[in-house]
Amino acid sequence: xxxxxxxxxxxxxxxxxxxxxxxxxxxxxxxxxxxxxxxxxxxxxxxxxxxxxxxxxxxxxxxxxxxxxxxxxxxxxxxxxxxxxxxxxxxxxxxxxxxxxx
Numbered sequence: 001x002x003x004x005x006x007x008x009x010x011x012x013x014x015x016x017x018x019x020x021x022x023x024x025x026x027x028x029x030x031x032x033x034x035x036x037x038x039x040x041x042x043x044x045x046x047x048x049x050x051x052x053x054x055x056x057x058x059x060x061x062x063x064x065x066x067x068x069x070x071x072x073x074x075x076x077x078x079x080x081x082x083x084x085x086x087x088x089x090x091x092x093x094x095x096x097x098x099x100x101x102x
Contacts, residue, residue: 004034005042014051014058024056031061036068043069050085059085072098 001009008030015023038046043066050059063085066073072093078086094101 001039001042001045002035004030005038005045008034009045009049013049014055014062016052016055019055024058027055028058028061031058031065034065036065038065038069040070040073043067043071043073047073047086047089050083052083063089067092075099 008027011027011030014027034042046062046066049062054060066089072089074086074090074093076090078090090099093099
């Protein structure tokens with residue numbers, strides 16, 4: 001994996017709406033530094049970085065970054081209780097005809 005992706009993944013999930021302005025700005029800069037398209041292994045690693053909410057829109061940025069990868073990052077239905085953003089990636093791949101639905 002490229003260093004920009006490793007740095008983002010190492011910092012863990014995105015903060016929630018209670019995250020500090022500094023942390024949210026830092027994570028935004030990290031996302032912006034990741035070259036597109038991402039590789040398959042990078043997309044899978046990034047899919048584990050969603051937080052509990054949309055983090056002031058950063059979750060959408062992360063989702064769109066993941067979708068630049070060569071294949072859907074989530075190919076199995078994550079099931080109930082899964083992170084809503086991981087579920088959204090799966091649903092979008094199904095709706096787009098990239099993978100069969102459950």
